[in-house]
Amino acid sequence: MSGIPSEAAAKTSDGPAQWHLLLFIGGGILAVALPFLVKNFVVFQITLAVIYAIAILGLNLLTGFNGQFSLGHSAFYAIGAYTAAIMMEHGDIAYYWTLPAAGVVCLVSGFLFGLPALRLEGIYLALATFALAVATPQLLKASFLEHWTGGVQGITITKPHAPFGLPLNADQWLYFFTLGAAVILYVCAASLVRSRTGRALVAIRDHPIAASAMGINVALYKSLTFGVSALYTGVAGALGAIAIQFVAPDSFSFALAVALFVGLVVGGVGSIAGTLFGGAFVLFVPDIAEHISKGLAGAVYGIILILLIYVMPTGAAGLVRLLAAKVGEAWLARSANKL
Amino acid sequence: MELFLHQILAGLATGGIYACMALAVVMIYQAIDHLNFAQGEMAMFSTFVAWQLMQWGAPFWVAFVVTIVLSFGAGVVIERVVFKPIREAPVLSHVVVFIALLAILNSAAGFIWDYQIKSFPSPFGSGPLFGQNLISPHDAGMIAVTLVLLVLLYLFFLHTRVGLAMRAAAANPESARLAGIRVGWMIALGWGMAAAIGAVAGMMIAPVVFLEPQMMLSILLYGFAAAVVGGLTSPGGAVLGGFAVGIIENLAGTYIPVVGRELKLSIALSIIVVVLLVKPNGLFGRRVVTRV
Numbered sequence: 001m002s003g004i005p006s007e008a009a010a011k012t013s014d015g016p017a018q019w020h021l022l023l024f025i026g027g028g029i030l031a032v033a034l035p036f037l038v039k040n041f042v043v044f045q046i047t048l049a050v051i052y053a054i055a056i057l058g059l060n061l062l063t064g065f066n067g068q069f070s071l072g073h074s075a076f077y078a079i080g081a082y083t084a085a086i087m088m089e090h091g092d093i094a095y096y097w098t099l100p101a102a103g104v105v106c107l108v109s110g111f112l113f114g115l116p117a118l119r120l121e122g123i124y125l126a127l128a129t130f131a132l133a134v135a136t137p138q139l140l141k142a143s144f145l146e147h148w149t150g151g152v153q154g155i156t157i158t159k160p161h162a163p164f165g166l167p168l169n170a171d172q173w174l175y176f177f178t179l180g181a182a183v184i185l186y187v188c189a190a191s192l193v194r195s196r197t198g199r200a201l202v203a204i205r206d207h208p209i210a211a212s213a214m215g216i217n218v219a220l221y222k223s224l225t226f227g228v229s230a231l232y233t234g235v236a237g238a239l240g241a242i243a244i245q246f247v248a249p250d251s252f253s254f255a256l257a258v259a260l261f262v263g264l265v266v267g268g269v270g271s272i273a274g275t276l277f278g279g280a281f282v283l284f285v286p287d288i289a290e291h292i293s294k295g296l297a298g299a300v301y302g303i304i305l306i307l308l309i310y311v312m313p314t315g316a317a318g319l320v321r322l323l324a325a326k327v328g329e330a331w332l333a334r335s336a337n338k339l
Numbered sequence: 340m341e342l343f344l345h346q347i348l349a350g351l352a353t354g355g356i357y358a359c360m361a362l363a364v365v366m367i368y369q370a371i372d373h374l375n376f377a378q379g380e381m382a383m384f385s386t387f388v389a390w391q392l393m394q395w396g397a398p399f400w401v402a403f404v405v406t407i408v409l410s411f412g413a414g415v416v417i418e419r420v421v422f423k424p425i426r427e428a429p430v431l432s433h434v435v436v437f438i439a440l441l442a443i444l445n446s447a448a449g450f451i452w453d454y455q456i457k458s459f460p461s462p463f464g465s466g467p468l469f470g471q472n473l474i475s476p477h478d479a480g481m482i483a484v485t486l487v488l489l490v491l492l493y494l495f496f497l498h499t500r501v502g503l504a505m506r507a508a509a510a511n512p513e514s515a516r517l518a519g520i521r522v523g524w525m526i527a528l529g530w531g532m533a534a535a536i537g538a539v540a541g542m543m544i545a546p547v548v549f550l551e552p553q554m555m556l557s558i559l560l561y562g563f564a565a566a567v568v569g570g571l572t573s574p575g576g577a578v579l580g581g582f583a584v585g586i587i588e589n590l591a592g593t594y595i596p597v598v599g600r601e602l603k604l605s606i607a608l609s610i611i612v613v614v615l616l617v618k619p620n621g622l623f624g625r626r627v628v629t630r631v
Binding site: 063116119120121123124126127128130131134135138139258261262264265266269295296297298299300301302303305306309310313314315 | 374421424425427428429431432434435436438439440441442443445446447449450560563564567571604605608609611612615616619620621
């Protein structure tokens with residue numbers, strides 16, 4: 001399972017710069033206007049989709065850019081969520097301080113988990129992380145942690161209200177809060193990937209031996225990537241806990257790890273923008289499947305998934321890239337005809 | 340001491356279940372080079388088919404054979420219909436399709452046969468074995484069936500032309516194709532065999548854990564773990580790994596006080612991770628050397 005496509009390494013797109021700018025401005029206006037246009041529940045759902053997208057971005061940094069496979073990111077999501085919940089419940093700390101704390105806790109635990117994981121590759125790493133995912137809900141339920149984690153019952157959190165007397169309801173405020181965090185995290189991820197460090201990560205993914213011959217400290221970079229990836233997913237977990245106002249062991253089961261993984265592949269492995277599509281998929285497609293058929297929801301979900309992979313084997317980002325290339329060709333051909 | 344012996348034997352009995360499943364996992368890994376996440380659900384579905392046949396009045400062994408044949412066919416069909424069109428897709432996309440298959444089979448089984456727990460007959464009878472209460476006849480029968488399967492697989496892979504062709508197709512598809520082996524059909528054959536072995540595993544396991552759509556989820560976890568501990572390239576290692584996991588799980592649950600029942604799974608899995616850290620390719624796995 002180590003063979004991640006090298007085309008994912010290619011830059012997202014080299015289309016004209018103005019288009020990108022237009023797209024960004026349009027997207028920004030839409031993102032700001034959205035919570036005033038739709039119902040509160042939809043705002044809440046979109047918030048959750050963005051949160052999943054952040055978690056998937058974390059996974060993508062690890063899998064898409066560094067070539068390490070993880071089926072255990074639900075564990076880091078859980079650590080982030082519980083860090084936030086415990087700080088708010090036991091420490092009376094304001095919700096916005098829990099995000100950096102969850103990030104740091106997950107960075108450290110991810111780094112520590114990444115160290116032994118260095119010895120494992122491909123399928124074996126998948127299994128080790130898988131074990132982490134399976135063990136997490138059981139550990140959270142364990143009796144010796146019950147004082148902090150609340151055992152099977154979990155912890156309930158109060159929903160934050162908009163500060164400074166802003167004319168927003170709780171759902172709208174939470175949306176903007178999440179959006180702000182997401183923008184910061186996405187900008188950081190995009191710059192990380194384009195930096196010297198990012199190129200080192202991709203080099204390690206594509207050819208570890210050649211990378212170490214170039215003087216890259218493979219072990220350090222790999223475990224650091226694990227840490228940063230866990231940081232992203234952990235912050236998403238903290239945001240998720242604040243949004244849902246509740247944490248319980250069974251919401252962080254292996255199914256969550258699988259959902260994040262599916263979101264990663266459907267969005268596009270190695271694509272930063274694709275994670276947004278992945279987040280939306282994770283949130284909305286199971287609902288849609290349930291809507292189509294209650295008894296066969298799982299089957300409908302599976303069929304949608306298989307059809308998506310047929311249509312876009314390299315994820316949404318791969319499809320967009322392909323279409324952009326086609327459009328670009330047509331454009332070139334037309335301008336060549338004019339001349 | 341008697342408690343210890345009992346726990347070992349109980350571990351062997353549950354280990355037999357895991358060994359069965361691990362064997363199916365390794366089988367498909369040999370053919371397609373991936374872990375198949377839908378393996379457990381395929382086995383569950385086959386077991387439901389066997390149950391349905393028995394409901395219609397077929398005797399156990401007739402249902403057993405018919406189910407194996409049907410599962411083999413279904414495995415080939417799944418490969419041809421679902422995986423052939425996306426053979427060029429990246430590995431991770433394949434894994435997602437496995438997950439999709441898992442969801443489809445699970446939900447379909449629940450839809451057709453509902454989620455009520457059903458009992459599944461054992462062909463080996465009940466009551467004490469050799470006048471002793473140490474191990475039930477079904478457990479003994481299950482272990483025997485696993486070992487027979489192992490021997491059959493060994494003979495198939497090492498002493499038949501088709502077995503050789505399958506190994507060649509998995510090890511080096513391009514060269515195998517040049518040597519006249521129809522690689523695509525070998526992969527389909529691998530799927531068929533994995534489905535058939537899964538069906539056997541399911542029918543052996545069902546009398547112990549009872550029949551319901553979720554029966555395979557945790558067993559598949561243990562099956563994976565066993566396969567990886569033993570080494571994914573070695574069917575014998577997978578079977579040994581299965582027994583080892585069963586015994587470790589039972590002993591940890593009995594002798595480590597904090598663990599109890601609630602952390603049994605975590606302990607078994609962390610032991611596996613430790614094994615992997617010491618021997619990254621499993622206990623009996625071949626080290627895969629890649630050319631720079």
